[in-house]
Structure formats: C-alpha cells, structure tokens
Amino acid sequence: MTPSPLASFLRGGGAQEAHGAASRSCSPQEILRRLRSAIPGCPVLSEPEELRPYECDGLTAYRETPLAVAIPESIAQVQEILRVCCALRLPVIPRGAGTGLSGGALPRSGGLLLSMARFRKILALDPLNRTARVEPGVTNRAISEAAAPHGLFYAPDPSSEVACTIGGNIAENAGGLHCLKYGLTVHNVLAVKILTPEAELLTLGAEALDSAGFDLLALFVGSEGLLGVVVEATVRLLPRPPLARLIVAAFASVDSAAAAVGKLIGRGFVPAALEMMDNLAIRAAEEFVHAGYPMDAAALLLCECDGPPEEVDEQIALAEEQLRESGAYFLRLSCSEEERLLLWKGRKSAFPAAGRMAPDYYCMDGTIPRRALPEALRRIARLSAEYGLPVANVFHAGDGNLHPLILYDASRPDELKRAESLGGRISELCVELGGVITGEHGVGVEKLDQMCIQFRAAELAQFHRIKDAFDPEGILNPGKAVPLLHRCAELGAMHVHRGTLPFPGIERF
Amino acid sequence: MSQSDRDLTEALADEVRQAHDSGIRLSLAGGETKPFLGRSVEGKRLSVREHCGIVHYEPTELVLTARAGTPLGEIHDLLAAHGQWLPFEPPSFASCATLGGTIACGLSGPARPFFGAARDFVLGVRLLDGRGQLLHFGAEVIKNVAGYDVARLVTGAQGTLGALLEISLKVGPLPPASETLTREEGLESSIRRLAELAAKPLPLSAASHDGERLFLRLSGTEAGVRAAANRIGGERLADPDAFWQSVRERTHPFFSLPGPLWRLSVPPATLAPPPGGGRLLLDWSGAQRWWKGSAEPTALWEWARSMGGHAALFDSGRCRLQPLDPGLFALHKRLKAAFDPKGILNSGRLYDSL
Numbered sequence: 001m002t003p004s005p006l007a008s009f010l011r012g013g014g015a016q017e018a019h020g021a022a023s024r025s026c027s028p029q030e031i032l033r034r035l036r037s038a039i040p041g042c043p044v045l046s047e048p049e050e051l052r053p054y055e056c057d058g059l060t061a062y063r064e065t066p067l068a069v070a071i072p073e074s075i076a077q078v079q080e081i082l083r084v085c086c087a088l089r090l091p092v093i094p095r096g097a098g099t100g101l102s103g104g105a106l107p108r109s110g111g112l113l114l115s116m117a118r119f120r121k122i123l124a125l126d127p128l129n130r131t132a133r134v135e136p137g138v139t140n141r142a143i144s145e146a147a148a149p150h151g152l153f154y155a156p157d158p159s160s161e162v163a164c165t166i167g168g169n170i171a172e173n174a175g176g177l178h179c180l181k182y183g184l185t186v187h188n189v190l191a192v193k194i195l196t197p198e199a200e201l202l203t204l205g206a207e208a209l210d211s212a213g214f215d216l217l218a219l220f221v222g223s224e225g226l227l228g229v230v231v232e233a234t235v236r237l238l239p240r241p242p243l244a245r246l247i248v249a250a251f252a253s254v255d256s257a258a259a260a261v262g263k264l265i266g267r268g269f270v271p272a273a274l275e276m277m278d279n280l281a282i283r284a285a286e287e288f289v290h291a292g293y294p295m296d297a298a299a300l301l302l303c304e305c306d307g308p309p310e311e312v313d314e315q316i317a318l319a320e321e322q323l324r325e326s327g328a329y330f331l332r333l334s335c336s337e338e339e340r341l342l343l344w345k346g347r348k349s350a351f352p353a354a355g356r357m358a359p360d361y362y363c364m365d366g367t368i369p370r371r372a373l374p375e376a377l378r379r380i381a382r383l384s385a386e387y388g389l390p391v392a393n394v395f396h397a398g399d400g401n402l403h404p405l406i407l408y409d410a411s412r413p414d415e416l417k418r419a420e421s422l423g424g425r426i427s428e429l430c431v432e433l434g435g436v437i438t439g440e441h442g443v444g445v446e447k448l449d450q451m452c453i454q455f456r457a458a459e460l461a462q463f464h465r466i467k468d469a470f471d472p473e474g475i476l477n478p479g480k481a482v483p484l485l486h487r488c489a490e491l492g493a494m495h496v497h498r499g500t501l502p503f504p505g506i507e508r509f
Numbered sequence: 510m511s512q513s514d515r516d517l518t519e520a521l522a523d524e525v526r527q528a529h530d531s532g533i534r535l536s537l538a539g540g541e542t543k544p545f546l547g548r549s550v551e552g553k554r555l556s557v558r559e560h561c562g563i564v565h566y567e568p569t570e571l572v573l574t575a576r577a578g579t580p581l582g583e584i585h586d587l588l589a590a591h592g593q594w595l596p597f598e599p600p601s602f603a604s605c606a607t608l609g610g611t612i613a614c615g616l617s618g619p620a621r622p623f624f625g626a627a628r629d630f631v632l633g634v635r636l637l638d639g640r641g642q643l644l645h646f647g648a649e650v651i652k653n654v655a656g657y658d659v660a661r662l663v664t665g666a667q668g669t670l671g672a673l674l675e676i677s678l679k680v681g682p683l684p685p686a687s688e689t690l691t692r693e694e695g696l697e698s699s700i701r702r703l704a705e706l707a708a709k710p711l712p713l714s715a716a717s718h719d720g721e722r723l724f725l726r727l728s729g730t731e732a733g734v735r736a737a738a739n740r741i742g743g744e745r746l747a748d749p750d751a752f753w754q755s756v757r758e759r760t761h762p763f764f765s766l767p768g769p770l771w772r773l774s775v776p777p778a779t780l781a782p783p784p785g786g787g788r789l790l791l792d793w794s795g796a797q798r799w800w801k802g803s804a805e806p807t808a809l810w811e812w813a814r815s816m817g818g819h820a821a822l823f824d825s826g827r828c829r830l831q832p833l834d835p836g837l838f839a840l841h842k843r844l845k846a847a848f849d850p851k852g853i854l855n856s857g858r859l860y861d862s863l
Contacts, residue, residue: 025684128704128778158761173654187629200836207817208774209622209796212831213841213859214670216617218628218661219749222654247602262569266592269682272537277816308710322613367650400570401649433627439652454655458642466657469840507808 003449026088028067028110034088035070038080042057045069052162054113057098057105059159059446061362061416066093066107073118079199082229085112086197091478096136096168099160101363104172104224104480114229116167122146130237131190131207134228136167143235152237155182158440161293167230173222175440177348180398181272181306184440186221188236194220194228194498197471207234219466224442225477227470238436239307244306246340249323250330254278257299258373260326264303267322269315272306274398278377281350281392281405288353291346293328301328301397302347304340311320317372344464350394351405351433358390358407362419366430367439370400379429380404387422389415401439420451428453443481451481452488460485513583514551515560516576518635518643518674522554525672525853526641534582534853537668539578539610542603545826546614546665557609565649569595572632572649573655574677588680596624596681600757609673615665619715619726619758622707622777622794628664635664636671639849662844668855669863671822671849684728686747687714688738689749690725696789697780699723703794704778711737716732716758716794719763724752728745734821759799763790769825771809773798775818783820799828830859838863 026034035044044067045051053444054426067090072078085092091111098105107113119135123141126132133145140161143154158164164174166286170192175184182188191205207218220227221430251257257276264271277293277300286293293300301323301486320331333339334340346353354361368376377393384391390407404426408419427437427450437450451460463482467474528535534552561578568591575584575660581601588594598618599611612634617626633647647653647660660677663670664708694702699718707713712729725741726749727734738745746752755761764770772785777795787802808821810831813820819831838860845852845863856863 099719110777114759126776126778127708129776130708131776151710170712173658175652179652183625183629183653185624186661194835196840202834202840206774206819207776208819209777209793210615210626210774210819212821213818213833214666214844215662215664215836216627216837216840216844218658218664221659227657239708241710255802265571265682266569267682269684295513306731308712308736311712311730314677314730314732363801367648367652369567369572371567371570371652396652401652434648435650436648438655439650442656443656452654456645459644459646462638462644462847463657463658466659466844469843469847 007486009107027124031088031090034084035068035081038084039070039072039077042073042077044069045071054095054098054107054115057095057103057429058101058105058495059103060105060331060446061410062103062106062445063420064107064109066113067110068111069115070254070423071118075085075195075201078114078195078229081112082195082197082199085336085475086199086473089473089475092197092475093477094167094171094229096161096165096171097139097163100168100444101365101443102170102438102446104442104477106445108478116165116229119167119231125150127152129207130238133232133236134166135232138164139163140169147237148240151240152479153240154235155188155238156185159351166235170221170230171223171225172231172442173440175396175401175501177273177275177396180274180396181270181480187216187453187462188238189217189221189233191234192217192220192230193232194230196228197473197475201231202228205234222442224444224481226467226481227476230317230474241272241308243309243312243342244304245312246291246302246334246343247319247323248332248343249301249303249328250294251299251301251328252297252300252346253376255374256327257301257474259300260328260368261370261373263322263326265398267318269318270313271303271319273302273304273396274302274396275302275347276397277347277350277396278393280390281354281394284353284357284392284472285346285350288356289345289349291342292332293346297330299449320450334453347394351390353485354392354405359411360407360416362406362408362423364402364404364426365438365441366392366402366408366424366435367400367401368430368433370397372433372435376402376429377434378427383422383425383429389419389422396439400435402503424450435491445480447490450485451483452491458487515559516562517560517843520636521555521557521560521640521674524640526797527684528553528853529640529851532851532853534856537613537855539607539673540580540603540605542601542606543610543614545823548861549827550855550858552853552856555672556863557674558607559670559798564585564675571647571651572677573680574633574649575608575677577607578606578676580604581606581608581611588681592683593680593729594683595630595678595759596758597627597630599627599801600759600760609831610678612664612670612676613666613673614667615649618794619753620717622796623714624681628661631660631664631676632679633677634673636673639743639851639854640757643674644671647677649681654751664717667858669845669858670854670855685732686712686731686751688730688734689724689726689746689752690738690741690743691722694723696791698824699791699859700778700780700795704715704740707777707794709742712795715753718791719761720790725760726753750770753793756790761790761799763799765786768801768803770823771802772821772823773800773801773813774820775813775816778817784812810854833860
C-alpha cells in the first residue's frame, strides 16, 4: 500500500528542510516581530484559533498549521512581506479563496501563509477591448456580474466559481463545465502582474493578444504558486450567448454513451459543454435534486449548445439525431431557462449528492483519451470492488476529464488511507491509458507521487530548473507540484521491491 | 519506411549532444521559409526537416501528433479530408513550411482573435534541450495541468529553448459554412464598428481593414452565418479565400509598399495612430496592425508600450522585437540557461545575448 500523500509530502521535503534550517536561525517570535514591523497595520495572525481556518484548502483531509497568516491589502505590503521572508528564507504559501482540491494552499508548518483575500477590487472594465483588469482576490462570478451590463462574461466556470478567485484560477489553470468551447484559464487571461520572491514587480503578457519574448504568461498559468505571487490580472471577456439549450440523453451502456461522444465531436461543431455521469452518480443526483434523470440509465450524457438562436437550433437538431443514432433511449431537451438549470442541477450537485451516500468522499481528477472511456470505467469498477469502496463517476466527456468520486468513511480505521491508495491507482490508470494524472485540479501535495509516474527524471529536473530561474531561494510554495527526484527514486525502489513496476511496457513521460 | 515518415530522433540528439560537448552553436532549420521573423543566427546548420511524418491522428479525439519536419501542407490536407482544420489558421509563407517552424515561430492567422493562437492549440511537445536531452512535456489530451506548461512556453520561442521534434495539437471541426462581407468604411469608424460587433454574439471568424474597406468573415452553421450576415449587412465578397490568404501570407499589395514594415500588437480598439505618417492594414479585428511608415524604432516601441502592446520591425529581411524591461530580460536569460546552459540553440535569434 502506498503511503499517504501527506506523509510522503512531509517525508520528501528535502528542499524545505534546507529553508527550515535557515529560518531556524530566527525564533518564531523574532520572525513575527520582523513581519509586523515591516507591515504596520497589516493583520498578521498567529494565535492558534486564528490560524485554524487556514489549516487546509478544499482538500480537507490534509491539514497543517502555519507559523502565521498575513493578510495584506496593497502590493507594497506584499513586497515588504516577501522581502522579510526572502531574507529569512521563510516559506511563503500564497492562498486565494482556498477552494483548490489538490492541497496547493496547504500551509507549511513554520511557514507564512499569504492570504490575498483583501485584493477584491475590479480595477477597470473595458467594454471596447472586452477586458477586465482585476485584483487577484476577485471571484469569477464577480467579474461576470460586472461585465453583464455590457453583454459580456468571463468564461471559465469551475464548480467553485461563486467563491474561487482569479489568483487561484491562474495558479491552477482552472477549467470548468464550459471550457470545451471557451477554453481554460490560460486561454482567457491576457496579462498578469506578479511579484517575484525578491519582490520585483513583473508584467507577463500584455493588453494586446501577445507580447514580446517568451510566452511567460502561458508558463505561469497553472504553476501552482511556485513561480510568483499574482497581484493583478487582465482577463478576456466574451459576448454572452443569447441562448443555451441542454439535451439530456440516457444510454443503456457506457460504451454506447462513449461512442456517442466521439460521434458528436466529429459532427462539425463543438458543444458548449458535454458531460457524462455513470449510474451511481445518476442515482445519487436524482435522489438529491429530482432533476428528472432516468434512474435506470447506465450512463447519461448532458450536451449543451449555446449561441445565436439560429445556430443553437441547428446544432441541437444535429446533436439529437446523433444521440438517437448512437442508441440513446431517452432524450429530453430543455425548453426554458428554468428547465435547463434544473437539468444541470443534477450534474452540478453530483458532489454533495455523493456526500449523502457516504460520510466522506474523495474527488479524483485525471484525463484520458475519450476512446479509452469504457475501459477506464470498467477498470475503475474493478478497483472499486478490490478496495471495497464505491466510486461514482462524473466526467467532462468532451475533453476526456474524469472525476471519480471515491466514497468512504473516515471514522473507520484505515479507510482514508484506502481511499487515497485507490485514488493513486486511478491516477496511474489514467497514465496507462495514455492520459494524465490531473486535468484541472493540479498536483499540489496530492499527486506528487503520481508525478513520478507521469514524468521521467529528466523532465522533473527541468521543472526544478524552471523553478530556480524564478525562485532561486525556493521560498514560494516549496515542495508542491513537482516532486524531488530522490522521492521518485524511493518510490520507484518501493515499486520494484514489490516485484511490479507499474506498466513496465509504457514510455514514461 | 516511406519518404514522408522518418524518425531521426537519435541522430538529432547525437548532433545536439556533440555540439553541447564541444560548445558549437547551432542554427536550427525546418523549411527555411521564415528567416525574416527573427535576427540572423550564427552557427552550424541543424536541419529538422527530414524528421517528419504524422505520428498519430484520431479525428474523434480532435488531436494530431506529428514530427517537426512534417510539411504544414500535408497536415492541412489530412485534416481537410476529415472535415477538420487548424483553427489558428497559421500562415506558411511557402509550400515547404514545416509544422516545427510554424510552432517554433508561434504563428497564427486571421482567425486568431476568435478561435485562439498557435499556443492555445499546442498540447504537448517532444524537444531536444541544449544538452541534447530528449524531453517530453504535455500530452495528447486537451486538459492537463501536470507540471509546468513547457509546451506552450516553447511555442514562439523560435528554437532558443529547444529543438522541437514532435508536436501534439488540438484540432477543430471545420465550420460548415463561411462567408465574407465587405464595405467601404474609414479606419477609425471601422475600429469602432469592430469593437461593437465583437461584443455581440456573432459567429465572427476574421476581421480586417485594408485602408479603404472593412472585411468581416463569418463562420459557423449555415443558418447561423446567414442570420448574422443579414444582421450586419454589406457586400458579399466573391473570392474570400484569396483575400484572407493575402492577409495571412502577407502577399496583399499593402505589403509591397516601399519601406520597412512594422507589426503593431495592440488592444484591438486602439484609436490613436502610431507616431509619424504611414499606412495601416488591420488584421485580428484590430489587435494586429501592419504599418508602413517611417519613425524611429524607439518612438514606435514607446508608443506601442503606452498603448498596452508591443511592436516589431521587419527590415532588410530581419526582425527587431520590442526590447524587454531589464527585470523581464534577466528572467528570460535565466530560463534560457535552464534549457540551454551553453547557449548553443538558435542563440541571438530573438534578442542579442539570448
């Protein structure tokens, strides 16, 4: 059984130990004194009860108490904080709304948690150039609300869009239900202002569609807070489609639903969203919100088309024809906005609905080529039986992004560890099927071990060199996202010791 | 193995390793159709052109993987046979353009503001770094956040961070219908009109102004295009492909006007003209502007920066990019060293000492 990711995160923290050693030359009291005198008037929390709300992010199984939490409200204050931390080589963990699902904002014991929650201003909205310039603590929803009077919206819509903030979206390259048509965060951000660990202010990208030199913006998006602290972002706004309609189609087998996805995609248009749920997810959702899903379906497809009415009508007709030809035995088309939202509600409530079926659930994230979906679901069912833990599957079918929900009960001995281990096996399965260990949740601390399966040492070493180019002292979110090489070596040795290196036949990348 | 399917990974890796060991600078070559997009590179020629072939293509996955030397034309033909295309509509400048060169230069055509740039469609790359190591970043799937996004970083880096060997791209379904509308309209009023139209849910796929006329391309379903065309109005252009090709490939008569050519990348609704008199051709709905005029480079760069963008000068067969701020340039140099510690890969192609 693989050790828990948290345990191995702590175990594999060689680089951080070096920083720990450096910052140990200063007592916690002295560090706090220096921070407070550098940023008078800025809250620096250090009492245990003040720190508790910050001890985890959306991956709640992992908790750690930081030395302190700083909540600055100006770029100058963040700069002062970074200068102190840089001088002390104190780890700095940036945090947005804390909704991330891979532990990217998990504090470090003895490190500083840097909350960007007070950066909540929309600085400028430019309807002619269709951009919004915002501080990093602004939520996705708030941008869309501010843009609405101009008929515009900000497209990325992760399920936490009401709460999650743009800084965190940039750190994680957040996606969402509609990224099939509108792209991920990387496709919807034009520029970011960042602070380097040495507190230097840099602009990556431009208000134009490209910028001179390397595409550092693309590199920065999704870098999980390891390369810099976002202090401002300019995002692209899109015209809001006047009409959206949703088709729900039920299938008697996962295979025919999966085949339908391939055929839909091949028909000359890209739906705004294309989602799949398996039977367990369907039943959980239906019992929870009564959306009208057929409970006996092996798989449900939700296909949304949006745009000008003429275009939507044509696409809906094409999609319905294709879904019927692929064996859908039940089709329901939303005829009002109310009905569309109700039909979506089941899918969007899949996580809380699963939460009613078991005391705890662990949401996994991986991407596979779409063609491998039937095999992936068969193998996940087998693993679920092997571990004795039910798994419900919701799936961004259009782009191959799988979200198995592992149901467990943390109060039973060993069950969390079993859930984690099963999750690790599912990640490995994604790689084996030609996919990747994370499609949108990020690596954080959760998938450090799986990174050793996804990449070879040469690529991991290159990631560390990139980190060094931005953060030579290694103070920003150290130990996350990219495993240390010795950690992978240990893990590899362990796998060999067990007599089976996972998938010896496949190329490691 | 056929002529159009050759894997030269090992031979190329050997060459780069040897160059690294003996400190010999390399000048990377594909179809050699785009020397004018950068500065001249001193070095031993390393051609990737023979490393070619489509490695993997499954239309229903919307993903294609090909070796860097694969001719762009071969990829267009294969995709077209399956009703698909490269929605970033890259220019090729000559028939022997390769996929590797296209991605290394990060080239995107008229559809760019509506469908995305080359980098938006790059999912994964295999490359040789400056040590001759074969590295693989990204994958053949659309959503992937494992590791830093090196595949997009090297797009447009013109070979200075690595020699591209293989590229995986997201491809798209070819829109079933397309139409181009044109009308006589002044530049400033066209820029205003474009800003208005782009904020509406219309199936726009390209927008250009050639100094006298505004050109709007619509792409989508037949009914959608027809409805939008009726709403917008204007004359229907008889041979739209020829027009958009001339804008994309820089063969429009505008590009033959005498004098150096500037590329201005600015926010699309920018109304202020560049300093000094000159003539403009707008593409990318105003976000990419070609300017023929005479001005001191520093004055143009200053103007572009004040507009929120940047400018590049094409003169005497070479290109001068907007200078970077010192802090940003220092970061570029550290990244270059991380990929190419001895500075042997296309060094100087983008900037002196990079």
